[in-house]
Amino acid sequence: MSSEPYKSSAKSVTARALAVLAAFDVENPLLTLSQLARRAGLPVATVYRLAGELEDGRFLDRDSAGRYGLGVRLWEMGLLTPIHGRLRETAMPFLLNLQYDCRETVQLAVCDGTNAIYIEKLTSEVSVPLQSRIGARIPLHATGVGKALLAFSPEAFADAILAMPLTRYTPETITDRRSLSRQLVQIRQNGYAQSRQEYQLGSTSVAAPVLVDGTVQAAIGIVSYSLRTDMAQYVPSLLRAAEGLARRLEDALGNAYPSISEPTSEHGANGTDPMPAL
Amino acid sequence: MSSEPYKSSAKSVTARALAVLAAFDVENPLLTLSQLARRAGLPVATVYRLAGELEDGRFLDRDSAGRYGLGVRLWEMGLLTPIHGRLRETAMPFLLNLQYDCRETVQLAVCDGTNAIYIEKLTSEVSVPLQSRIGARIPLHATGVGKALLAFSPEAFADAILAMPLTRYTPETITDRRSLSRQLVQIRQNGYAQSRQEYQLGSTSVAAPVLVDGTVQAAIGIVSYSLRTDMAQYVPSLLRAAEGLARRLEDALGNAYPSISEPTSEHGANGTDPMPAL
DNA sequence: ACAAACCTTTTCACTCAGCGAAAAGAAAGC
DNA sequence: GCTTTCTTTTCGCTGAGTGAAAAGGTTTGT
Numbered sequence: 001m002s003s004e005p006y007k008s009s010a011k012s013v014t015a016r017a018l019a020v021l022a023a024f025d026v027e028n029p030l031l032t033l034s035q036l037a038r039r040a041g042l043p044v045a046t047v048y049r050l051a052g053e054l055e056d057g058r059f060l061d062r063d064s065a066g067r068y069g070l071g072v073r074l075w076e077m078g079l080l081t082p083i084h085g086r087l088r089e090t091a092m093p094f095l096l097n098l099q100y101d102c103r104e105t106v107q108l109a110v111c112d113g114t115n116a117i118y119i120e121k122l123t124s125e126v127s128v129p130l131q132s133r134i135g136a137r138i139p140l141h142a143t144g145v146g147k148a149l150l151a152f153s154p155e156a157f158a159d160a161i162l163a164m165p166l167t168r169y170t171p172e173t174i175t176d177r178r179s180l181s182r183q184l185v186q187i188r189q190n191g192y193a194q195s196r197q198e199y200q201l202g203s204t205s206v207a208a209p210v211l212v213d214g215t216v217q218a219a220i221g222i223v224s225y226s227l228r229t230d231m232a233q234y235v236p237s238l239l240r241a242a243e244g245l246a247r248r249l250e251d252a253l254g255n256a257y258p259s260i261s262e263p264t265s266e267h268g269a270n271g272t273d274p275m276p277a278l
Numbered sequence: 279m280s281s282e283p284y285k286s287s288a289k290s291v292t293a294r295a296l297a298v299l300a301a302f303d304v305e306n307p308l309l310t311l312s313q314l315a316r317r318a319g320l321p322v323a324t325v326y327r328l329a330g331e332l333e334d335g336r337f338l339d340r341d342s343a344g345r346y347g348l349g350v351r352l353w354e355m356g357l358l359t360p361i362h363g364r365l366r367e368t369a370m371p372f373l374l375n376l377q378y379d380c381r382e383t384v385q386l387a388v389c390d391g392t393n394a395i396y397i398e399k400l401t402s403e404v405s406v407p408l409q410s411r412i413g414a415r416i417p418l419h420a421t422g423v424g425k426a427l428l429a430f431s432p433e434a435f436a437d438a439i440l441a442m443p444l445t446r447y448t449p450e451t452i453t454d455r456r457s458l459s460r461q462l463v464q465i466r467q468n469g470y471a472q473s474r475q476e477y478q479l480g481s482t483s484v485a486a487p488v489l490v491d492g493t494v495q496a497a498i499g500i501v502s503y504s505l506r507t508d509m510a511q512y513v514p515s516l517l518r519a520a521e522g523l524a525r526r527l528e529d530a531l532g533n534a535y536p537s538i539s540e541p542t543s544e545h546g547a548n549g550t551d552p553m554p555a556l
Numbered sequence: 557a558c559a560a561a562c563c564t565t566t567t568c569a570c571t572c573a574g575c576g577a578a579a580a581g582a583a584a585g586c
Numbered sequence: 587g588c589t590t591t592c593t594t595t596t597c598g599c600t601g602a603g604t605g606a607a608a609a610g611g612t613t614t615g616t
Contacts (some may be wrong), residue, residue, distance in 0.1 A: 004428075006529065011602090012294060012331060012602075012603080013291040013295075013573090013574065013575095013602075013603075014291060014292070014295045014328060014331045014332070015331060015335070015427075016602095017291075017292045017295060018331075018332075018335045018337065021355060022335070024355070024358050025359065026363075027337065027538075029358050029359075029363055029364075030360075032592075032593090033592075033593060033594095034591080034592060034593080042576095043575085043576050043577085044572085044576090044592090044593080045575080045576050045577080045578090045594090045595090045596095046575065048593075048594070048595095050292060053290060053293060053296075054292070054296075057293070057296045057300070059296065061360075063360075066592095066593085068350070069359070069360055070355050070358050070359045070360075071359070071360060072359065073394075074352060074355045074356050074359055075354045075356040075362055075413075076357040076413050077302070077348050077356065077357075078348075078352050078353040078354075078355065078356020078357070078359075078362075079297060079412060079413040080302050080303065080304065080307050080348050081307075081338075081348045081349070081350065081352055081353040081355070081356075082307065082308075082341075082347055082348075083350060084353055084354050084356075085304075086307075088411075089411075092401075093401060093402050093404045094399070094401060094404070096400060096401075096402040097402050097404075098379070098380065099374070099400065109437050112350060117350075122370070122374060123370075123371060123374075124371050124374040124375050124378065125371060126371045126372070126375075126522070126526070133357075133367075134357060134367075135353075135354050135357040136568065147315055163402060167469045172570090178572080244404070248404070289605065290573075290574080291573075291574075291602090291604095292574095310563075310564090311563075311564060311565095312562085312563065312564080321604085321605050321606080322563095322564085322565095322605085323565090323566090323604080323605050323606080323607090324603085324604065324605065326564075326565070326566095327603080327604090344563095344564080371585090537614095
């Protein structure tokens, strides 16, 4: 039971450096050099050097006490990630308006692997009741956004997910493939998904897919923690937001994040492509 | 004029790997292997290997066309950064409420080096008028949030900034040390800062410092793009938000991001500190 | 259909960058 | 004042990382 939080058998230099970064997590956002070394499974001297270099590039920052924490540079890079730069950025105004309309928690999620990830969550409640953080991975089969994503995914993908064990989170979680499958059909027909206490007792949600050129890029959801709330009332606003966002994303397709073809550059000199000439 | 966007003379392996990551920016969020190599100033074969490893750790992701982009992992790490995990997370509800109250653009900024950085910006306007993005670095002397940060910084720091050339952005920018200095005194007295077209013509702002245990940790600002708006009306809400956040941050000091002393672990076995025993 | 120009991927022998044990300094704890 | 635990520096050995070159793909133009 000797705990080695992150892969200790890092081989290549790069892998080692990444292991150092990976040593941080939600519970340990700040570490001393030796904690860092232990968690990365590397000798102190090695980590000392690596951390030094990472710090130079501001991939790590040190606080007043000399402890290491992930650096601003990483935060800045996170902003350049398609998830943030393309999705969150364009989605934000729609989420804000939606939140303004219904005054409930509004969330944005995408698919990643066999899970959904929360990309943004807006709550004006100052005292947050221990709900999933941004960046949290949540099951596709047991949440509003999850089911919205699943229902509009390519059939092969949905089948693959259905084939996996459907973890039970509450008595309400749907763990039967057939009924889940039937529900997905229903969701496709309605254009939105619902979830009642399937993931967390006491919380209900409605969610709609963001369909860009026929593929789900994300899902927007509204969560309420009071069970008496009539979620149906929010559906029109929700759909409006989801469709608004979808259209926006379609418009932006050719710009910063062209998804298939590159913009044909005149003379191949579009700044992206510095001429090695001379 | 042969453009080498990012430092080509990367020495250590780690530095090379980081150079690969640093090759991405707002204008170039997606790059092909060879673009990447050119921008990083490294041979293709080298980048091929490095990028491969980075991809394994999801520090890079590839889109359908095989192009590289910064990966989810980086985004996730950005969330663990003190800037996000500690500040933005706790600030969000306050910003939302503020935005709800005044329906103007609300922003959160911190000091970094000789600049301020926008950490969050809430606009419900779908058509954003080309304003500064999140992550953008803005001058301390010419913006509302900037001046709020500056006015409540340690004297030595403020002096250092004043000693640097005060770049002029508009005819309204204050470039005279003496008058800026006088204004800072004024700001300290009022408890909030104002900026009228000093950075961008047509936009006015009010901003308040977030003072945690006497030091400025951040500043909250309200920006309006109509000059007729009476910004004074927002000041009470603004101050309430800033103070609310400050108190919240004070409360949280001992928790996730203890700033000076570590929690004393019984037997040194607190999970953070895996025993290398056996 | 062909060629030219661009991409990505693989191979391989050389060598220098990165390694980490160990020792020296600092700082905190008792 | 002594012990423990941390950070920082040194240094000689060696294998991991290098990058030129060649092979294999894909797209563009005529």
